[in-house]
Amino acid sequence: MEQLKVDFDKVIESLKLSRESINFRKKNFNQFINNGFPNKRVEDWKFSDLNQIISSNIENLRFYTDLELGETDESTFIDKFAHNKIIFLNGIISKVDFSFEDDSKVLITNDLNQNETSKEVNPLVSLNNALVASYIRVTVKENYSLNKPLIIYNITTKKLKSTTINLKTDIVLEKNSSLKLINLCGDNSENNFINIVQNFDISQDAILKNYKIDHKKNSNIKYSYNNINLEKNSISENFIFSTGSKFMKNEINCNLNDKYSSAFINGIINLTNSQHHEIKTNINHLAENTKSYQLIKSVLNDNAKGIYQGKIYVDSKAQKTNGYQLSKALLLSENTEFDGKPELEIYADDVKCSHGATSGNLDEDAIFYLMSRGLSNQQSKELLINGFLLDAVEKITDIEIKDLIKKMIGIVE
Amino acid sequence: MLQIKDLKAKIDNKEILKGLNLEIKPGEVHAIMGPNGSGKSTLSNVLSGKKGYTVSGDVTYFNENLLELEIEERAHKGIFLAFQYPLEIPGVNTNIFLKTSLNAVKKANGEKELDAIEFLKLVKKKASELKFDENILSRQLNVGFSGGEKKKNEILQMSILNPKLSILDETDSGLDIDALKIVSDGVNASRSKESSFLIITHYQRLLEYIKPDFVHVLINGQIVKSGGSELALELENKGYESLS
Amino acid sequence: MDAREKEIEKLKDYKYGFSTDIENTRAPKGLNEEVIKFISNIKKEPKWMLDWRLKAFERLKQLKEPNWQKPKYPKIDYQGLYYYSAPKSMDDKPKSLDELDPKLLETYKKLGIPLQEQARLNGIAVDAVFDSVSVATTFKGELNKKGIIFCSMSEAIREHPELVKKYLGSVIPLTDHYFATLNSAVFTDGSFVYIPEGVRCPMELSTYFRINATETGQFERTLIIADKGSYVSYLEGCTAPMRDENQLHAANVELIALDDAEIKYSTVQNWYPGDKDGVGGIYNFVTKRGLCKGKNSKISWTQVETGSAITWKYPSCILKGDNSVGEFYSIAITNNHQKADTGTKMIHLGKNTKSKIISKGISAGFADNTYRGLVDIARNADNARNFTQCDSLLMGNKCGAHTVPYIKNKNSSSNIEHEATTSKISEEQLFYCNQRGLNQEEAVSLIVNGFCKEVLQQLPMEFAVEAQKLVGISLEGSVG
Known part of the structure; x- marks a missing residue:
């Protein structure tokens, strides 16, 4: 100090x-x-x-x-x-x-x-x-x-x-x-x-x-x-x-x-080694007919740690709010960690708010399906991770910038 | 039994019904036809007491002022609305809902409430008459029902509650021909000297199966023409424009 | 006021709000070593038990009350409470029900808890706890034949010290947190259950808790041990008289399931919630925790929380044994000025452990309802699974609903799914029900019961009916 x-x-x-x-x-x-x-x-x-x-x-x-x-x-x-x-x-x-x-x-x-x-x-x-x-x-x-x-x-x-x-x-x-x-x-x-x-x-x-x-x-x-x-x-x-x-x-x-304002927060956390990244959001719905949407996808390798803390607050004035958040995480190696805290705090009754969070590994059945069609295990995984991330990237509305970001991530279509 | 005089209804300061007159006697079947936005659904909502309308005029039902009664009191006194879009209520078993509803009506009329066994017997009987798949009754109320199943469920409820005035709001919409036939058979089976019907529809198709005693044409919040069942055919051929 | 309105008005009053005029033996007011010794002495406890209590009290002096919860409450004057209160007639414990104070029997009759022989008809063994002591345990003989121990905690300390010593504090340690430690120091009575290896308990075991005396805290302690391959279903009900002071209820409940054992623990909590303006009511600060110690064991919590001014509890499962299963089904209803901060913790330590959380929160009036939960999957908990569903229903815009799930996953082969929704009862749904002849209260009760169905289904039959009624009654006057 x-x-x-x-x-x-x-x-x-x-x-x-x-x-x-x-x-x-x-x-x-x-x-x-x-x-x-x-x-x-x-x-x-x-x-x-x-x-x-x-x-x-x-x-x-x-x-x-x-x-x-x-x-x-x-x-x-x-x-x-x-x-x-x-x-x-x-x-x-x-x-x-x-x-x-x-x-x-x-x-x-x-x-x-x-x-x-x-x-x-x-x-x-x-x-x-x-x-x-x-x-x-x-x-x-x-x-x-x-x-x-x-x-x-x-x-x-x-x-x-x-x-x-x-x-x-x-x-x-x-x-x-x-x-x-x-x-x-x-x-x-x-x-x-x-x-x-x-x-x-x-x-x-x-x-x-x-x-x-x-x-x-x-x-x-x-x-x-x-x-x-x-x-x-x-x-x-x-x-x-x-x-x-x-x-x-x-x-x-x-x-x-x-009223009628809206916020979209989408994102990707993609980590290797001992990286540690967090996304934290606070969405405050303070007027009626406002909308928010969040989709966060995390892919974790090696010893990486990913975190999503998302809060939707709905004031008692903010009737007809529409709030949504979804966080999905893939834990691809045994030393990874994903922590989440998707939070709702709601004081108005005429609202639609929901959140979801999942974390886990790739779907073994999907890998099996792809391998049965002739892909290697590695190819199958890459394809599935690709698709997992693409979901979030597709939310980008500017086409030129979407393509730019796809290239940076290495997403293939 | 039902006299409607100069009925007006406003919602959000917009006048939908603009002085409607209609009389229904016991045992009669009335059809109300009209184009979209003419006030058909407003009429059924106002008669069953839905909140949110500013209503004026006189509606007398068995010598009582209907407009002063609560929604459930109207139901207790025999008014039944078959909804155009029946509501889904998650977690509530259809059978339990029906039983609660039937016993609420019976209780209000000082009749003996049915126990579980008596009720089941009644439902089974009515369901088989209506060719209604009983499995549906153990599912959650209208949740995941197809359009046809929802409408059939409304008719089943109608036949169990045995109302004096049944209002069918666009019951034919979204039904294929087989479902339409089943629904109409259900309505026809419920016809009697005591029970009256107000059938609200856009198309003449339903009236081929349920023959009305009277047909009224509702345009812009008023009944512009009344006649016998032949009026429905005339409308089908000439369209509403000829009357507006 | 017409007859129907009067009837509703009557129902709105808390049905269990009467108090019983019974002479009490009390410990001196306040919290100190002397009071703890008094409690231990009056219960004729062995020295090891007193030492344990005093150890907890030493620890308590270093602890602070937690303050991270959403519902805040005025400072509790721990020195202004009585920590022990018992009906006088219990001083020489009656040998049979016939010797019980008739006023006590009357109280339980009013509550609908039959202690006498008619209990046999219901097939439920009941342990009734009145203020600080257990007053009657029914069906003892029948249970004894199977080797099942079902008795008051005080009796267990005297008669089964080896079991109590081994398991008491093994799930909720002495040092856990402020209220749990307070309970360890001053707990008065509660139920003790031991189901021997391979025994399936033939009937529901039930405890009924009632706070009667004024200025009294209730600190019961319950310990249930299901030995290998056994099964038990346990029910708990709670009521208290209407008083305009807040009363503290800080219980500890510990469950232990060994290999292949299953414990099902159901609570219908209907402590006095305070009046319409939020005056009075019980502070229900309870620590409940289950340990799935053995492989293939299972602990299932079901709670219907409709009472109390503040409910603050997280019935939890530590899934230590491989293939063990934890479940939490909860309905929390808050109306008027009630507040609830409740949920669960599922700690996955063993392999192939599974947990399921279904929470339904309903908030009306000026109430505040929080679901707070933790799903924690440890590094070695291979193939662990969790599914969580939290739904909130709001009635009006003066109340609040808060969902705070904490998710920690350190195992890549595990899977966590969490879903939450918030909704209201739509005008259209009410109109539909009204049109079919149901009045507003009936319609709300029907729709809310539908909303809670997944949880109500978990309750044993005898409780489910009571709980459904309670769901309706607790929300009366909240719509329309």
Whole structure:
């Protein structure tokens, strides 16, 4: 904790901040100091003891870095795919490129003093508030739909070691606007803690498609917190592809604030070795006629551990809510573990809410059937896993991005 | 037995029935025909007492103001509605439901309630008369029933409860010809001097099997024409447009 | 008010709400070593038992009350309670039923529990626990012939110390958690059952619990052991008078099934729920746990929870023996201001172990109903299977339903399936039933009984009828 205090002062010193902004950071810093990294005694972290995970994977964790920004490693970029870019390099924005768009319709702010939008919902968000060194807010103006998707690259370089970096993005969609967003991790570093906070304000009739991809094997520990506010008749589609990092927890808090809004969260956890990934969702139905849908598929190999904690909350005002969640997990080796907590909390009577969760191995009968048709055991398993994952990927509504993600997963059709 | 005078019904401030007049005497079979949205189902709902309608006008049933009675009181007094879409009630055994219903009606009328054995005997008899597969009775009420089975179940309930006024709301919809025949036979077998029927239908087909004494045409919330059974054929040939 | 309304009004009152005017022997108020010694002494317990209690009390001093549950309650004044209360006439325990205080017999008659010879007709052996002591156990002779022991816990401690020593606390350890440890220190009476090897118990065994005295906690302790290849079905019923104070009921129930044995444990819990405004009622904080110790053993819990101000319990199974089976069937109905946080834990340790959970929660009025459960499959539990179904029914939008299943799977050859739904009674369903002549209350009772059917089916015949009525009565006044 001494290191943390020294680093906090360095961060404050290195940034040009207003007095209010400094006070805000100090308050958040103290909140983190009081709680520390969450451990398994905290209900939300029951299945993932972050404190323990960090201390056993990262030696002498630092909270400040003054690494020179080098050249961006362009191999991370997705080619043959026209897109707008925001590039975070070791936690600092190194490039913003909206060349496909009308620049009067897409507004960019990166004044750190304006970064006070995240409520202190948990110690990690507080830590982010206290230490974040680079910030961007993208506002899409009324009635504007971006011509091309936006990719936010989160790239780290080899030089970065044992460091906490904090990323912060706010996305505002004004009325009847739309955005396709890909959050892509490009990890070239080892043993860091990466703490990502994103806020989304989606106004009436607006549509957000948010694809979160962590696909490259790496030894970093990551936490991503998304807070999504949905207004009348707006839609948020989320897809999580969680397979790269040593540890990853994707947490999505989604408030359906007004009627006819809907939220979709689908995802895949596909792990090997001793990876440990978690998806946690909170869907709050706060108005009538709102809808949510979640489908999470996990495939676990070797010593991997997968977790899904999903909660649907239905306020007494939120009559005619439709809420659904399904989690399915395949445990493919004897040392894997899957934990789940699919939770419903309901205070309105005219609602349709259900959840399901299954975990187990591949269906032996199905393998037998395929082998009797001439496939090898290995082929049969691959085919079944392929089909298992495809189910979730098919929920992606953007065809171009769906194909991209299929390629990354290695799904064949 | 039933006099309807200037019956009006509104739902969500939209007027569906706009001054309907009808009289049914004991033993008569009346058919109400009309296009979609003319108010046919509203009429059956209002007569059986479904909540949610703002109703005005006079409906006298055996010298009582029908509109003041609760749904189950109307049932106790012999009004039976065969639903267009019979409800599924999971976990509730069809036999138990029938028995509870029959005994509630009997109790309200000061009659002796049936014990399990007497009831089973009655059900068996009625089911065989209706060529109704008895196995269905041990299943959950309407759960997983085919459309035809649900409708047959309604007719079985009707024949067991022995109502004075049976309202058949689009009972013919979704039935194949065999099921239609069985359902009609059931209705015909229940006809008597005391029991009256109000058959609500879109098509003339059902009326080939159940011959009505009177046919009324309901358009836009009012009866625009009444006549004998020949009126049904006329409608089949000329369509509703000729009357609107 | 017409006759029908009056009848309904009468039914709405808690049928078991009378209290009986009987002189009591009480321990001094409060919780301390002296009181524990008093309890142990009055029950003429051997020293090892007193030592066990005191050990629990030492442990209790270091424990804190848990607070993770959903229903919160005001702080309980543990020093303001009586931990032992017994009818005076029990001071010299009667030799036969004829010597029982007629007022007691009268009480049980009112409750519909026949202690006398007519019990024979029902074929159920009854142990009745009034406040802190067991007052009568029927059918003893008949059971003795088969070697079955069915007696009060106090008697078992004196007569069968080897069995009690071996098994008491073997499933719920002394140190388990606050209320279980409290019970270990101050438990008063309860039932003890031992079914010898290969014996199929020829009748339902039943205990009837009643809290009568004021300011009294009831802390009974039940221990059931089914030896190899045996079978027993055990029923438990509970009532209490209407009082506007909250009374604590913190029982411990331990079940042990050895190789090839089966225990079926059914509860119909109808403690006083408090009045319409949530004043009074029982805090039902109970620890129930079964150990499938032997291979091919089976433990099945069935509960119908309609009473109590707060119900907080998780009848659980530890599936240690290979091929053992655990089952949990539950109906929890909460109305007015009642709260329930209940469910089960299925801990799969052995190979080929199976568990099944069927939970039906019904919430009306201002009530809050939580299903909380754990399915835990250990690394070595090859081919373990679990199926869970949790359904909630809400009536109105002032009540709540909460489903919190925890799932932990560490074995790749195992399989867990969990399903949950939330629904309401639709207007159309009610209209349909009304149209067939059923009034609102009858219609609700019918539909809710249908919703609970899978669980009601698990109850022994004699209880099922009572339970069905209870389901209807508990929800009266909640719709319309």
